[in-house]
Amino acid sequence: MRLEYFQMIDRIAELDLDARTIAVECTLPEESPIFEGHFPGYPIMPGVLMIETIAQAGGWLVMAGLRFRQMAFLAKVSEAKMRSFLAPGQAIRVEATQDHDGSGYAVVSGRIKSAGKLISEATITYRVMNFPNPALRDGLFEVARRVGVPPELMQDG
């Protein structure tokens, strides 16, 4: 994870488009400017970045289901809970399930676990739209390859 670059996802471990589920694995960095401010003397991952991590995991799931023809933008966060802290260097697993595949939107529920313990959970609504420009699509495909999205899911990728 590179928190300051919003690179929240290290690796897609499981992707099941029939079951509409995804699991990703990540390890928090030992050092990050984020930890310098949050908090001095007691570095922990900000809750908003836990939500972002869940949203990114769910976003890969939604876009993979669409074969990356469209982009999922964060539209709404609900039922978000931060149950425990995450410290630098801690390994996490993010699991997400697509609850609904709407027309122009999608809803995913996701959770962060560490060593089997539930850390955080949230329900995310995405606005699903065409890519606003080729640069975003190309950049997203580059990240997709890095995190291990199966190449056959990426049209023109």
Next chain:
Amino acid sequence: MSAATFDKVADIIAEICGIDRATITPESHAINDLGIDSLDFLDVAFAIDKAFGIKMPLEQWTQEVNEGGVSDDTYFVLKGLAENIDKLVAAKG
């Protein structure tokens, strides 16, 4: 338009958008009269999709309005919306 469909849609809009149910009529335009914004409309669409077991083709409807010259009353005035929901439910079998 099925009265039951309109009532269910009106109940959903009242609850999600915090609008007085008594002010919602079949002639109400979801945006122009009720002031539902795009984010609340996502919640309304999700609730309608779930309640009726359908997938409203919002992208297709929007395209028809923007490019096909179809009046947005067809989909956004509640009696029109309810009629289209009835069609989707019927098509589902």
